[in-house]
Amino acid sequence: xxxxxxxxxxxxxxxxxxxxxxxxxxxxxxxxxxxxxxxxxxxxxxxxxxxxxxxxxxxxxxxxxxxxxxxxxxxxxxxxxxxxxxxxxxxxxxxxxxxxxxxxxxxxxxxxxxxxxxxxxxxxxxxxxxxxxxxxxxxxxxxxxx
Numbered sequence: 001x002x003x004x005x006x007x008x009x010x011x012x013x014x015x016x017x018x019x020x021x022x023x024x025x026x027x028x029x030x031x032x033x034x035x036x037x038x039x040x041x042x043x044x045x046x047x048x049x050x051x052x053x054x055x056x057x058x059x060x061x062x063x064x065x066x067x068x069x070x071x072x073x074x075x076x077x078x079x080x081x082x083x084x085x086x087x088x089x090x091x092x093x094x095x096x097x098x099x100x101x102x103x104x105x106x107x108x109x110x111x112x113x114x115x116x117x118x119x120x121x122x123x124x125x126x127x128x129x130x131x132x133x134x135x136x137x138x139x140x141x142x143x144x145x146x
Contacts, residue, residue, distance in 0.1 A: 007034040008097030009084035085112040
């Protein structure tokens with residue numbers, strides 16, 4: 001059995017590579033999908049497809065429409081969503097993706113540091129599992145195959 005895992009969270013570092021490497025080390029049959037991690041492509045996709053927009057507001061709106069479509073398609077195909085909340089960047093997109101996954105009734109694992117327990121308490125309560133590290137999230141997924 002192979003599972004599709006949507007990796008929601010910041011796109012500014014290589015945490016997705018770490019998840020994939022740790023899953024591979026445990027021989028977990030997982031396929032990973034997620035948001036567009038090329039930040040410039042994500043920001044500019046609306047204009048790439050629809051042409052130059054009259055202002056940044058419309059540029060952002062066009063990109064958001066296309067990015068949200070991409071997220072919806074990939075998340076619907078996912079068996080599990082892992083959402084990583086880091087401390088370094090604003091986590092608005094992570095919160096949106098985690099909330100979407102929960103609303104779609106997708107099994108959801110939140111990874112959040114201890115410092116974010118209070119601000120994420122309601123979201124954590126709605127997720128299936130909340131952990132503090134990538135290793136713990138991989139162990140939760142690994143348990144599915146035991």
